[in-house]
Amino acid sequence: MSGNYAPLNCLKGVRVVDLTQFEAGPTCTEALAWLGAEVVKIENPKSGDPGRRIAASDPNKPDSFYFKILNANKKSATVDLKTPRGVELVKELVKKADVFAENLAPGTIERLGLGYDVLKEINPGIIYCQVKGFGEGSPYEKSLAFDMIAQASGGTMSVTGYPGEPPAKPGCTIGDTGTGMLMAISVLGALYEKKATGKGRRLQLAMQDSVMHYIRTSFAVMNQQGNKTAAPRMGAQSTSGAPAPCGIYPTKPFGYNDYVYIFCSRANPEHWTRLLKVIGREDLIEDPRFATNEERNKNEGFINEVITEWTKNHTKVEAMQIIGAAGVPAGAIHDTLELQNDESFQKRGIMQTMQHPDGDWVCETWPVRFDGKPPELKPSPKLGQHTDEVFASWLNLSSGEIEKLRSEKVLGQ
Amino acid sequence: MSGNYAPLNCLKGVRVVDLTQFEAGPTCTEALAWLGAEVVKIENPKSGDPGRRIAASDPNKPDSFYFKILNANKKSATVDLKTPRGVELVKELVKKADVFAENLAPGTIERLGLGYDVLKEINPGIIYCQVKGFGEGSPYEKSLAFDMIAQASGGTMSVTGYPGEPPAKPGCTIGDTGTGMLMAISVLGALYEKKATGKGRRLQLAMQDSVMHYIRTSFAVMNQQGNKTAAPRMGAQSTSGAPAPCGIYPTKPFGYNDYVYIFCSRANPEHWTRLLKVIGREDLIEDPRFATNEERNKNEGFINEVITEWTKNHTKVEAMQIIGAAGVPAGAIHDTLELQNDESFQKRGIMQTMQHPDGDWVCETWPVRFDGKPPELKPSPKLGQHTDEVFASWLNLSSGEIEKLRSEKVLGQ
Numbered sequence: 001m002s003g004n005y006a007p008l009n010c011l012k013g014v015r016v017v018d019l020t021q022f023e024a025g026p027t028c029t030e031a032l033a034w035l036g037a038e039v040v041k042i043e044n045p046k047s048g049d050p051g052r053r054i055a056a057s058d059p060n061k062p063d064s065f066y067f068k069i070l071n072a073n074k075k076s077a078t079v080d081l082k083t084p085r086g087v088e089l090v091k092e093l094v095k096k097a098d099v100f101a102e103n104l105a106p107g108t109i110e111r112l113g114l115g116y117d118v119l120k121e122i123n124p125g126i127i128y129c130q131v132k133g134f135g136e137g138s139p140y141e142k143s144l145a146f147d148m149i150a151q152a153s154g155g156t157m158s159v160t161g162y163p164g165e166p167p168a169k170p171g172c173t174i175g176d177t178g179t180g181m182l183m184a185i186s187v188l189g190a191l192y193e194k195k196a197t198g199k200g201r202r203l204q205l206a207m208q209d210s211v212m213h214y215i216r217t218s219f220a221v222m223n224q225q226g227n228k229t230a231a232p233r234m235g236a237q238s239t240s241g242a243p244a245p246c247g248i249y250p251t252k253p254f255g256y257n258d259y260v261y262i263f264c265s266r267a268n269p270e271h272w273t274r275l276l277k278v279i280g281r282e283d284l285i286e287d288p289r290f291a292t293n294e295e296r297n298k299n300e301g302f303i304n305e306v307i308t309e310w311t312k313n314h315t316k317v318e319a320m321q322i323i324g325a326a327g328v329p330a331g332a333i334h335d336t337l338e339l340q341n342d343e344s345f346q347k348r349g350i351m352q353t354m355q356h357p358d359g360d361w362v363c364e365t366w367p368v369r370f371d372g373k374p375p376e377l378k379p380s381p382k383l384g385q386h387t388d389e390v391f392a393s394w395l396n397l398s399s400g401e402i403e404k405l406r407s408e409k410v411l412g413q
Numbered sequence: 414m415s416g417n418y419a420p421l422n423c424l425k426g427v428r429v430v431d432l433t434q435f436e437a438g439p440t441c442t443e444a445l446a447w448l449g450a451e452v453v454k455i456e457n458p459k460s461g462d463p464g465r466r467i468a469a470s471d472p473n474k475p476d477s478f479y480f481k482i483l484n485a486n487k488k489s490a491t492v493d494l495k496t497p498r499g500v501e502l503v504k505e506l507v508k509k510a511d512v513f514a515e516n517l518a519p520g521t522i523e524r525l526g527l528g529y530d531v532l533k534e535i536n537p538g539i540i541y542c543q544v545k546g547f548g549e550g551s552p553y554e555k556s557l558a559f560d561m562i563a564q565a566s567g568g569t570m571s572v573t574g575y576p577g578e579p580p581a582k583p584g585c586t587i588g589d590t591g592t593g594m595l596m597a598i599s600v601l602g603a604l605y606e607k608k609a610t611g612k613g614r615r616l617q618l619a620m621q622d623s624v625m626h627y628i629r630t631s632f633a634v635m636n637q638q639g640n641k642t643a644a645p646r647m648g649a650q651s652t653s654g655a656p657a658p659c660g661i662y663p664t665k666p667f668g669y670n671d672y673v674y675i676f677c678s679r680a681n682p683e684h685w686t687r688l689l690k691v692i693g694r695e696d697l698i699e700d701p702r703f704a705t706n707e708e709r710n711k712n713e714g715f716i717n718e719v720i721t722e723w724t725k726n727h728t729k730v731e732a733m734q735i736i737g738a739a740g741v742p743a744g745a746i747h748d749t750l751e752l753q754n755d756e757s758f759q760k761r762g763i764m765q766t767m768q769h770p771d772g773d774w775v776c777e778t779w780p781v782r783f784d785g786k787p788p789e790l791k792p793s794p795k796l797g798q799h800t801d802e803v804f805a806s807w808l809n810l811s812s813g814e815i816e817k818l819r820s821e822k823v824l825g826q
Contacts, residue, residue, distance in 0.1 A: 145742060170569070202783070202784050218749050329559055368617070
């Protein structure tokens with residue numbers, strides 16, 4: 001297994017003071033950590049990032065997998081921000097940092113005395129990142145948000161689900177991870193700029209606005225059609241609409257996720273011919289019912305029957321292999337358990353084993369290969385694991401000073 | 414309207430040779446363009462990026478909105494890559510570039526003579542980016558993919574839709590834009606590194622792998638539960654599961670998207686009390702049926718009745734305003750038309766007017782504010798609009814030389 005991933009030091013020397021929690025903020029700073037930044041989570045000594053307890057409510061229990069997967073490659077230092085000295089210490093860290101990130105409830109960071117106006121005074125080079133549910137100037141700017149609220153109010157739920165049925169939530173956490181990715185891009189732009197100017201930036205991102213970024217093609221389709229009706233729910237169909245066939249077809253053994261997606265691109269008319277050949281229906285190639293995309297759409301019911309006649313005799317994986325190899329886009333509906341157990345992801349380094357004190361497990365890494373290899377996975381930190389290391393290396397505090405701060409309940413374990 | 418956006422030059426001087434098409438590649442290079450990079454699309458002189466024709470099949474018609482929204486702030490140069498001189502010219506551009514990006518079908522870029530091994534020889538500092546459907550080493554590495562195929566095979570469809578129903582496609586194009594964002598982060602990391610080392614990188618990303626990045630919390634929930642069954646479809650519910658109430662509630666006037674999302678966080682027990690107060694049901698605050706999360710889940714049907722009794726007398730916007738102001742997470746299910754027409758997005762610069770030769774229109778921009786302002790929107794390029802400008806400024810070609818290449822059909826209009 002070794003040799004299929006590599007340490008990545010693109011952001012060597014970049015220091016991040018990370019006050020984020022749950023998912024939208026942590027996924028941003030985790031991306032920076034994958035790329036080699038030194039990311040230090042500042043956590044309250046009692047229980048830390050509340051994400052540690054998602055689906056693991058007992059504080060004595062191991063960290064949740066939710067926390068572990070979203071906080072790989074980071075460090076953790078525990079500081080009590082209810083003590084003035086604790087706040088001062090964070091300011092000292094900020095003086096040494098390039099990036100400060102937070103996604104606390106609206107107004108919280110300012111009440112803690114760590115607002116933008118304060119931190120830019122002590123470090124004009126700081127890149128100060130804030131993620132909130134709604135944007136400054138929005139009628140909802142003081143409202144709370146979580147992933148689902150962002151997906152409701154940002155439009156993704158309105159375009160997800162089957163026609164005629166209520167809206168569904170996309171299974172992907174676009175309000176959270178989707179937001180984190182847009183903020184990470186912006187931080188990296190600001191870091192690049194800072195190399196030239198030495199100056200920091202204030203970056204603000206609303207989860208509602210982020211979500212809209214991921215359905216811009218739905219907005220585009222609506223505009224194309226004259227902006228008279230909202231983009232609809234398309235079931236399993238393509239967002240932009242596509243000529244038949246386009247959708248999911250049932251496969252053996254007809255379980256909950258036994259379907260294969262088949263799609264013949266409008267831009268590649270040969271897909272349709274290839275599909276007919278591979279399913280043994282060459283006889284239909286010249287059939288006038290399928291001569292144009294318009295005719296194919298008119299005869300969608302019949303097309304679906306013909307395809308299902310073939311797919312129902314194959315498993316989804318067979319169907320994906322056979323149709324894909326014939327040069328037609330096809331994808332089995334994989335579920336998370338199948339993907340987790342598919343060793344090809346580990347062989348490629350896309351999944352790696354996290355060696356964690358709570359127990360080893362296999363999880364997704366940053367999926368981009370740099371010169372052939374994804375970055376090395378390092379475990380998420382235990383609460384306060386790096387308190388001593390960070391205050392010693394960033395602020396040159398002696399072990400005696402650190403112990404004193406700990407006995408005064410300013411620092412945690 | 415002016416003054417709510419600003420030119421952004423974080424990536425000043427960064428040059429990108431962009432051979433991407435459709436969505437997964439173009440959204441990556443567009444993010445770089447928002448941040449101030451000079452991104453030049455190299456397009457075939459006949460019809461260009463096939464995205465120009467999505468839902469706009471006549472080549473004499475205006476560019477599709479799909480193309481316009483995914484290619485803002487870029488330039489376009491037309492080069493016939495079927496001519497040896499055209500390929501040579503692209504290599505000359507690559508010598509002057511920091512980034513080269515492509516997402517053509519597997520094997521195409523190598524057949525064109527612009528593979529990684531060729532370009533790294535002529536520019537060792539090039540950051541060479543490739544997006545494919547499936548990863549190198551995957552059993553499907555030669556298969557074609559589009560957004561839907563990535564969402565099928567990468568697991569997002571298996572966790573989207575209602576329990577007991579077939580899988581649905583998330584309305585957000587995670588296979589495309591989601592991939593573009595992960596590649597943009599990686600390019601920016603490599604650019605930052607290049608400032609120190611002068612060296613380029615080969616970056617490769619598979620759409621199937623990208624999609625998994627956005628459902629890592631589903632993988633985490635499955636791991637938390639012992640990896641025995643796949644993560645299920647949750648309808649409108651939260652991915653991690655949440656105590657009742659969590660979901661969508663119908664509102665006046667009961668149309669297709671007339672729902673409000675309401676959620677009481679497990680981590681904040683006061684949400685439930687606040688909700689009961691704001692809907693006038695203080696009488697239930699001490700009720701033992703709701704004393705714990707477990708009890709609330711047992712009585713979910715009754716909870717939903719109580720909440721619906723209130724929501725059905727309000728519009729979704731009233732409900733979002735009233736419940737949100739009470740400190741409870743709430744979000745109206747906005748559709749794309751409502752969002753497009755909500756002027757608060759334009760006031761904040763999150764949507765801007767694209768002044769385009771085909772006609773002005775209002776579209777989403779990069780949603781992150783830099784020092785209070787999102788970047789300025791510049792129009793997507795018309796096919797070949799910048800051919801002369803790019804070859805003159807990058808390669809110092811004279812107008813005579815450019816005209817000669819054009820008459821030889823190496824460059825387009």
